[in-house]
Amino acid sequence: MNQVVRTLLSAVVLLASPILLAQETTEERGPEGFAAYVEAIKKEALADGYSESTLETAFANAEFYQRSVKADRNQPEFKLTLDTYLPRAVPEWKAKKAVEMFEKHQDLLEEIGAEYGVQPRFIVALWGIETNFGSFTGGMDVISALTTMAYEGRREEFFKKELWHALTIVEEGHIEIDQMKGSWAGAMGQAQFMPSSFMAYAVDYDGDGRKDIWGSMGDVFASAANYLKSVGWRDDVTWGRQVLIPENFDGDLASLKVKKSLAEWQELGVRRYDGSDLPVRDDIEASVVIPDDKQGRVFLAYNNYDALMRWNRSHYFVAAVGYLSDRIRFPRS
Template identity: 65%
Template sequence: MEKISLFSKKIVRYLSILPVLVLLGYSTTSVASVERNISFIQYVENLKQEALTLGIDKGVIDSAFENVEFLQRSVSSDKEQPEFKMTLDTYIPRAVPNWKIQQARDAYTKHYKLLHKIGKEYGVQPRFIVALWGIETNFGKLTGRHYIISSLTTMAYEGRREALFKKQLFAALTILEEGHISQDKFIGSWAGAMGQVQFMPTSYLNYAVDYDGDGKKDIWNTPADVFASAANYLKTEGWNDQQTWGRQVKLPNDFDKSLAGIRQQKSLKEWQALGVRRYDGKDLPDFDLQASVVIPDDENGRVYLAYNNYKVLMHWNRSYYFATAVSYLSERIQHPKIVVE
């Protein structure tokens, strides 16, 4: 935790919640609260009745809401915006400092056999699993400290996306009903992201895996479940372990910027013909791959050719910065090569 203090608290907080904000479709500008004509207590009672109509067990509902509270911190964090302009050149050194690279390599070595077993089964390179783990929660060290039911109830009551957070709340109740985590340990971020991979409750229900076979999909404490859940997400969303994520490139001075964007794809041969080159100026690889030119900031900043796996990372989190940070950390795990006896 001492190393995290290299950032100001505001920067750390913003970096930690930016992925969840983008995932949920937020802009990073201020968010206006919804005016309510009922109290929080009455709103909770309405939610409990709605949960009952969805077939969720009454005992689970009553227990889950027994100690629910309004979290002003969630509302404040939702409205905050950083006091600085973020660019990749400022984001990457903060998201992927040298100490995190070393911890990622150590984690890769420590869990080598398990990671490679899971990687082979799911078709995902282990370095990307570790990189996601590191970017999301600093390898499970920063998973949040808020009761999930309180976080989601607060955001449904006060936030501008009530329907979305109610959906997440009912999914969270289902997780409790299925017995994957005890209520006292059902902790996560102020926005409701959970566990060492920071799944929102609906993502948990769709992708979480009970890899160790103990009957619980434990993304909070069990490395096997954490890694397999991340791998299952990537595989389900279209990951290809025969490809990497992409590469940094240089554009010609006359490049048509309307061709850039993750949704616009061309073959490497076509990009080559348009003057796109490797970062060192050499020709692009002679592979039969589709790729997109990604310009996270502007043409004076970093530019990438993004392959399909980069797009999958953006399914996880619709942020160029997030996908680039994960990709960059994965490269630093891979090079120099780790030799495990």
């Protein structure tokens, strides 16, 4: 994947991420005060009960990441539509690789899927969209990235909390500090969990005493499945479907806050993309989602769409995961 495309895809996720909303405007801090800030952080963490050995190890090579500050303050400015985003997020090679990876890990995926109540194809799709099946997890030192983002100042409280969680992960021995790599904002491993998500949802599935979302496939898959299960995933429905709406459709109804039965949407003129009637199920409520406008793609979003939005609050991200999961389920020859 070339750098332009990678930047394009990253922007969609980062612009929509819960950690990057409601930014405040403050004077940008340069690197000259970073060392003093690190020392202050270490004293505060020591007072909060972290061991001196943990802090010395964690901050031994801490450095100011200008790249993190630049990425946070200078998000790419360009117009995206779902029709331009999806082919880049899910190119044909990625769809084929998703099927290959599903088949390679099928026994483990089905075991985890049955235990957590999550269809394995969604685990693989998340893995593929987040980190290209583990091949692009970010090579930045997580402690340095989080400390930089806290020092930068616009969301210091949030990133300090994430830094404290990261220190706990180090102190509990889940990962060696030199292997604790992630994105410029501190998202870690093949699941791209922020440290707080790691603390809440990461699983030691292989039973080795560590929750290793960097290198253990069992831990990676089970952690993703545990997250989805915890936010209300259902394994008896899919994520959603592309649909057609009538010309006179009331745009105010297009919201995840509006839930109606499939029969009610049918009455309002919503149809499958091929024009046929919606499925007949009394146990499903759904929302209509229009990521761009009525001339673009329209989705009927089921319960699992909401769960994926908890993972990343971007309709584009959810559509990419859903589309890739469908390609795993119905691979093209």
